[in-house]
Amino acid sequence: MGLVCALVYLLAIINFLPFAFKRDIVKVTSGAGNKDKVFAAQDIENGRFLHRFPLEKLASYGFAYGTLASEIILGILDDSFDMRWRHKFFIPAFAALPMFGLYFVDFGITHVVVPLPLRPYLGDLIDLGGFYYLYMAAICIFCPNSINMVAGINGIEVGQSIVIACLIVLNDALYLLPTIHQPHPAADSHLFSIYLLMPLIGVSMALLMHNWFPAKVFVGDTYCYFAGMVFAVVGILGHFSKTVLLLFIPQIFNFVYSVPQLFHVVPCPRHRLPKFNARTGLLEPSVVVFTEDQPLKPVIGEVLKILDKLKLVRVQTDGKGRVAEMSNLTILNMWLVWRGALREDRLAIEILIMQTGVGLFGLWVRHSLALLLFTVDNRF
Incomplete structure (x- = not known):
């Protein structure tokens, strides 16, 4: 049923776009109060003043949609043909290539802030160049596969995705509070994140009702890849990928712990x-x-x-x-x-409580402890 969940998610994103750009649509249509305005011939030939519409913001949704659709196709192939890890491991990075192209054209920043102890040797910023794109490719590979690796009991794949999504939404809300000076430079990025994550939480909670112990349906690899790629997309296009990784600490530990096998x-x-x-x-x-x-x-x-x-x-x-x-x-x-031995639902609940606790600790590190290394929190 992960495929059904993913398709409903894509439909929700498409249907939400007019609401996300309502103000901008009004400006370039008769909704701005220009229904009775008489246009000159050259205006009619040139069409609407589309330069007023933020096409660069719309592009983020389009490329995110394309990346997620490609990842869903990978999940369908895996569920249908039971692909081997070595065949499918790097495919998410190729699915994200259009997103990397958009990042290069629209944002293009490959500098990272150097922690205070290293600044006497490296300076305030260091440019990673092409290595930054390799880092983003690694995120696109890790997030979908990490959700798929913490699996095997009822509700755990969907449950961990809901916890991570809610924690990211909590982090987004911190940039949109009235106590923060608005408009915040990162407000649009975090609104973009919320717009992608709220439908994910909705479809995942519906799926969890049927996937919780004793499960009536299974989610399949399609859900794991699709949900993980949503987190990679919001982290990269929202420009807070390192914060997202702080919420994946249990998944990172699981990967490191599994390396010998x-x-x-x-x-x-x-x-x-x-x-x-x-x-x-x-x-x-x-x-x-x-x-x-x-x-x-x-x-x-x-x-x-x-x-x-x-x-x-x-x-x-x-x-x-x-x-x-x-x-x-x-x-x-x-x-x-x-x-010791546990019932399946008890194991899932304890793992999700641990995921929530570690995630909240990660957000605290991001907005409190990190000040010791970077002097300032960009929320302010």
Whole structure:
């Protein structure tokens, strides 16, 4: 049902555009009070004064729409043909190429502010040039795939997307408060973010009603890619991508935690979702078993034993003291290692509470602790 959710989202965005540009449309049509005005021949030949309409703002919606539509196509292909990770990993960056072109033409800034301790050596600003576009491509790859990696239990994909979207809307609202001097230079960017995120929250909450435990429908990879790309689009075109990454701290941790399996340092099964125990009705950490066909290097086994003592992974050893199995390296399995077996909805609720807490901490870091490194908060 992720495809249905994504298509309804696209329809909502299209239907909302006249309202987003209502004031501008009024200015270039008879709504401005010029219904009885007599136009000269040259005015009729040239048409409306379209130069009054902010086409550069409309372009952001158009290119965002095209990027999201392309990402939805990727999700449809993945759900239909079960594509391998190595085949689909970089595709989001290609889907975002038109958005990068718009960024180059409309904004084009590739400078970043240097933290205070490094300014004596690097200056106030440093120009990353083409590397900034690689950074944006990495965001477009990471956001959709990160939502897809924290998956496998009812409601978790949609739930984390709703939490992240609400936190970004909260951050947007901080720039639109009456207590902030208006019009704020970033007000349009954060309105653009809100306009894209509110429909996402709406369709996601409707989907969550059917996807929560016990789920009646599954979301599929289409929803994960589409929702993740929405966050990448608002971060890049809204010019606050680093703030968005602060709200992805659990997803970043999950990726780093999964690296040994993703790069096959230890065996990585096709699916690593928690294991359902039919006898107890609870979820337990799923495991990967080491065999003679899939041997584990002794040094890696010793590292796993240390991680087991730190409660970061659960391992079982054989009679010779060698690691025979280990829990899969995902944040869901690690949470079960910490908390013990849990019912599926309880696990989802605890993960979403953690996501909310970490996200609020990230916003506090962005608007309070960051002042120690950058001297000023751009809200003011």
